[in-house]
Amino acid sequence: MGAGHAHRLYLPGASPVHRLPPQTKIVAVVAFVLLVVATPRERMWAFGVYALLLAAVALLARVPFPTVARRTVIEVPFVAFAFLIPFVAQGEKVAVLGLQVSQGGLWDAWNILAKGTLGVVASILLAATTEPRLLLLGIERLRMPPLITQIAAFMLRYVDVVTAELGRMRVARASRGFEARDLRATRVLARSVGALFLRSYERGERVHLAMVSRGYDGRMPVMHDVGATAAQWTAAALLPSAAALVALTAWIAP
């Protein structure tokens, strides 16, 4: 079976960061990202300090730097866009490596690159230290409507099942000589997607039947409590507190 798709972002561990209740980590990451975004882009040193803070978290969580670096590849499309801005933006031009580029555009590009990267790295660290299902529990603890978290939980459970089904359909197509060569193939692929949708829908009905048979009445039973102590909240608050100091200094420093 296609095991582990949903868990590839998570790095099992028992570090202090891993052990924090999920809701404290979610709040810490969101607060950190908001503070980073609120920092004036001209204070370049502040972003350096933010990066150091994240590096400290990564060290503490024993998430290897190369792993983090590899995963930041996800932001490449946004970075590519940011690199275009200096060339297309209006305003005062400056010479960089013999090229005339817009100064405002250059700042915009830096702004996107720095803040985007810090946000992505913070999320990578959260995902690497928190199991997906605990993330959902954390979100639920933060008063997200249970219907939303239930849908996400089922998605997490069945993504592998549906992926395996898709794989079997692909093999079945290929075994009968199908190759996606040109546009005409879309007809076949669209039918496959339709069939997959129907199968998933029917599975949904069967799952619901199995749930009702075991006494489901529209509400998921609350089975475990991932309550957080004041100490745990304080520990999680270290990152955003440090970031708040940096942001404050960046705003009031001359």
Add this chain to the structure above:
Amino acid sequence: MTPSLDVKGLAYAYPDGTQALYGVDLTVGRGERVALLGPNGAGKTTLVLHLNGILHGGLGEVRVGGLAVDPGDRKALREVRRRVGIVFQDPDDQLFMPTVREDVAFGPANLGMRGAELDRRVRDALAGVGMLEVADRPPQHLSFGQRRRVAVATVLAMEPEILVLDEPSSNLDPASRRELAEILLGLDVTVLMVTHDLPYAAELCPRSVILSGGVITADRPTRDLLMDTELLAAHRLELPFGFDPAATVR
């Protein structure tokens, strides 16, 4: 003694008009293991879904441990669903929670159980099928045979009056098939097993009934029933090549 299951004159037509059951009578005594045999389309699934009140609205009545299945009475229905543990054919349909432990806990938690008692139920059920060591793993990481066994545990955790298994041996390799048989034989519970797998019925169930065309057409000791080749042929049931029911001496 009150039978675990008592079905009287059960008739049912689907909303589109297709009549599936034409008056089924079936009594299963406490502690009995009965195989429900029948060709595809005989109404086996329809009958099973009546046992815990998911399908209703036709004629006749179903009693589970003396309690009538009445879809209008929510409290009684909840108790019926505790008493009837259905293990569906595809374990991926049955196991929908993120971990095995949570899945096994789902049923008893719906019954309002919490804390130490819930933990005990989950532990006992998983130990009963020899799957205690996978409690914290996601179901999708288990082998098919393991998932089938966990699926059995999810209903055992509700301490049912009767265990209803839909094609329990389907898609199992011979070793998993034998392991499941050993587990089922070791359980102290009434079993109704829906199957096409006649040797499995012979191995596990002393008594068999044939559901065909929406009625029970035969009800006998499994060995006698399987030796009646004319009866089997009349209901599109066939023994696998080389299998001799006369040789199945328990």
